[in-house]
Amino acid sequence: MGNRTSTATEVERVDAKTFVREQIAAIREAVGSETAISALSGGVDSSVVTVLAHKAIGKQLRSIFIDDGLMRKDEPKEVKTAFAKMGIPVKVINAKKQFFAALAGITDPEEKRKAFRDTFYTVFGKAVRDSGAHFLLQGTIAADVIETKKGVKTQHNVLEQIGIDPKSGYGFVMLEPIKTLFKDEVRLVGKAVGLPALFYQRMPFPGPGLATRCLGEVTPRRVAIVRTACNVVEEEVRRLKPFQAFAVLLDDQATGMKKNGRRAFGHIIAVRCVESTNAMTAEATEIPWPILRKIRDRILADIPSVTKVVYDLTAKPPSTIEYI
């Protein structure tokens, strides 16, 4: 579906309306009279694909949101409500236990990504089979494929490009209508396809969710900590409109002081906020000091186990945006 080779600088040349028309036709042709499942996470990419597919095949589409327990605050409810307003029903599957069981005890970043990916497609594979569908539509974009192939990290949604056959591995045929686009182009297509601005302007959020923001073991308790911290960061930097902003729970402890002056070992939270157009390169945002202080104060107040809050200044490269 679509074999255009795209570069980030091509963004002005993307004719979003033509792209939408072509992809609607391509999805219709690929799915035929079958049904397809859309793997909706509420992020920009999967939201664009879900609306494209809804326009293409209407009632032959089932949109599924997997609640993996690794989402941002209130995400499952908000996504379901927003898509219902667009006339797209979304089924939420609660798979929290499966994901936390798969991630238990894993601290290696690449192992974590693989455990997430395997659980993700096992759950979707079952959903596809249960509904009698053959196709899984997902929002893989160009950067996901490039970085996985380069070996930077295994993006959760890249299978065929690294030699995994979704049909024999998980029981479905994968459709990836926006895999030639970069993030800025996806946003243009989102606008052209009628997605609300709230969605196409959203900050990117990685498929493996808060698992990418918990260094060390991913447990419900550690995810709850990072969820609270991410929410604080997102709320406080919203008016700066950065490309992406979040918090990370590090896998170490730092000395702090209790109210009675005694030593306390506590969690360390790193705040990450970056400017970018396509996620291939990024620079740390120059956050005004009062906003950083507010972030620090809110994190310390809301999460008493935290004894240090730091701001990450590294650019990509040599760093990456996320921490795993």
Ligand code: XMP
């Ligand atoms: P990095 O950390 O590689 O991230 O600089 C680049 C962009 O991709 C997002 N990201 C992911 N998105 N699945 C996704 O859908 C993933 O496994 C994944 N890993 C990173 C990241 O948030 C950033 O916007």
